Amino acid sequence: MIHIEPMTAAWVPQVAALEPLCFSTPWSEAGVAAELDNPVSQWYVAVEDGQVCGYVGGHLVIDEGEVMNLATAPTHRRRGIAEQLLRHLCHKMKQAGAAFLLLEVRESNTPARTLYEKCGFTTVGRRPHYYSQPDETGLVLRKELI
Numbered sequence: 001m002i003h004i005e006p007m008t009a010a011w012v013p014q015v016a017a018l019e020p021l022c023f024s025t026p027w028s029e030a031g032v033a034a035e036l037d038n039p040v041s042q043w044y045v046a047v048e049d050g051q052v053c054g055y056v057g058g059h060l061v062i063d064e065g066e067v068m069n070l071a072t073a074p075t076h077r078r079r080g081i082a083e084q085l086l087r088h089l090c091h092k093m094k095q096a097g098a099a100f101l102l103l104e105v106r107e108s109n110t111p112a113r114t115l116y117e118k119c120g121f122t123t124v125g126r127r128p129h130y131y132s133q134p135d136e137t138g139l140v141l142r143k144e145l146i
Contacts, residue, residue: 002081004088007043007055009036014052015045022071024133035068042096044088046072046081056085058093058101065098065145070112082112086119094145101145104138106131116141 007015012033019026035041035057043057054072058065067089072082093101104127105112121141130138 002046002048002053002084004044004046004084007036007045007057009033011045011047011052011055012036015043015055018052018055018071018073021074023069025131027069041068042089042092044085044092046076046085048076054081054085056082056089058089060093060096060098063097063099065093065101067101067103070103082115083119086115090119090143090145099144099146101143103141104130105141107137107139113139113141116143119143 012029016027016029016032019032035043038059040059040061041057042060043055045052046054052073053076056070057068059068067086070082070086072079072085090101101121103116103121105116107126121143123139124142125140127138127140129135
């Protein structure tokens with residue numbers, strides 16, 4: 001059974017180990033760990049049998065939330081974990097006073113875009129050359145929380 005909990009230092013190595021499996025430009029373990037000391041940061045892990053199988057992180061500044069990262073271990077995809085994590089972050093950000101959430105997603109990442117749309121995000125902008133490895137346009141998505 002999967003449960004979601006706040007990320008702690010104990011989970012950082014597992015989150016960092018998933019980064020290169022999920023992203024072409026992964027965060028380092030130090031970068032992930034630094035989020036624990038960032039006062040605007042909220043990170044959550046999905047845990048099953050003592051192992052991190054997904055995670056989500058966001059920043060909240062005043063009433064503006066931003067999804068920084070959302071990932072599911074390749075072995076755990078297509079089970080609804082990313083949706084659970086995203087909905088959890090939306091709920092926590094709203095409780096903390098966020099009026100809306102923003103995120104960027106690769107234009108070619110159809111599975112992620114489908115998930116974000118299912119969760120109420122809409123495309124509000126484009127950022128050409130936002131991503132590297134490979135170079136790609138990022139779409140800016142927004143979800144109202146109030």
